[in-house]
Amino acid sequence: MSPISDNLQAVRAQINSAEQQAGRAPGSVCLVAVSKTFPADAVIEAARAGQRDFGENYLQEAQDKLLLIRNQHPELALCWHFIGPLQSNKTRPVAEYFDWVHSVDRLKIAQRLSEQRPDHLSPLNICLQINVSGESSKSGASPQEALALAQAVKALPRLRLRGLMAVPEATEDPAAQHAAFASLRVLAEQIRSHGIALDTLSMGMSADMQAAISEGSTMVRIGTAIFGKRHYAA
């Protein structure tokens, strides 16, 4: 077996055991393989090992990779998640090529994605990125803005609001990891209490997936543990 398929198997086993420890149904956590900085061949290798969902951060890189794979391997039928920072003048390719966007943090971006989503495609799945650690440098809407943003995004015709996403401040302290993920879960519960259906909590990366799953993550975004260390800053 190749390293990528070995790694995938190990990550799936970790997810299964975290689901079990948390008393959650097997298969309740979706694995998004974050392939940023890795070539199309790495994605194809993972896809042949059964991986369907892939996450990308950088639009130009993602677009080239995705189109190449779609043209050369239409049989793979992959599901693509945009998880990186999004500028409002670069929304069109995201609306045209992706299935999910996890990083919507303001209404203007959502409005453009809705306007630009082609009619022949199903509505674009959206998670609102929330800054749960309160760091001024991080992207994401503040928890206080989340409800109003969710209400506005829910009203847009070509989007389907699915849930919340967070990238908490990196820490090795399990208690701090749990606290950050719990705050996203509680925020989602508050939004639901206003009659807005949310079925997705996109939280957990290679270093903190266990804490995220025990706090209710339904989608983990895993790069390093599958593809190895990235060789340029990401």
Ligand SMILES: *Cc1c(COP(=O)(O)O)cnc(C)c1O
């Ligand atoms: C890079 C990235 C990931 C994956 O991180 P790893 O630590 O490599 O698993 C997940 N989510 C976002 C938003 C990222 O930018």
